Amino acid sequence: MVLSGRTEAFEPLVTPYRQPLLALAYRLTRNREEALEVAQEALLRAFRSLARYDVSRSFRNWLFQIAANEARDRFRKRTREKAAAENAARHEPPYSAPEDGRARQEIRSDILQCLAVLSPREREVFVLRDLEELEIKETARTLDCSSISVRVNLSSARRKLRQAIRDNFPHLEEGR
């Protein structure tokens, strides 16, 4: 219906995915406000590019792909801004940015803290494959990379998480 031009059908179409999409964005960004922005932008992008949606593919995974791309773009932008700010701050007295405080406050759950030990790519792969339970092939397609790259990052992510659990979250190890 939506593909045939009835755009009012878009909201009912995406409503079942609104929470999983926000949860994915939250695990990728580890910040509620940023996750909300990522999920909103992903849904708007999906709405605008609906004509390019491949109907042979899972709609949920397509939304996940858009959200992962958005989160990655924002991460890169933030990294550049941070580098520029650090450059500028070298000549200024140190201060605590409000964003830092907010970020620290957001990182509260064990899962989010565990995910913090991973690189952005490892986090994307782990979240999609192990938490969202996408197949390796579908994970690769969602992240626009090869299956080999997914396996390499997944292996590295599981190794790092195992170490992090032993070092910092023994209560997870004990099943509490």
Place this chain on the structure above:
Amino acid sequence: MTCRKAKKFIPLYAGDDLRPRLGAAVRAHIDACLSCRKELGEYRQDLTRLKTAAKAESVPDWSEGEWRALAARFKPAAPGEKRPAFLAQPRWAAASVLGVFLGLAVLAMLFKDGNLGPRKTSPAGEPSVVSLTLVSQETGLQVVWFLDKNFEWKGDEN
């Protein structure tokens, strides 16, 4: 397969993420190796615990206001706001069209005066043949003489 090699693959084997052939080789080693079997068990437990913790974790949800505000933006562009189709094309397409247009404009300017192609001029730039037209005032007869650059007579035409 050695323990060292098997341990390299255990993180992926724990989630059944190895290709079947490699998975079979790792399984054969693990069946025979207590230390690798123990490590595999630990990886599987950690994975299960992480998944369980992730499911139990409270993740944020949209407030109704946030969702309604977003849903209000799922509207097609009004007819007056609709961009022409060519503007929706990627930049490279617009650049190609502009390039073709400029190329055609240059060609049109070159052909406009009809002076494209070989000119009847000597290498020094002087005309190789000149013509002289003689017209009789009484009879109106016209005679055209053709002379080369040395004014040698080359022929005539009535």
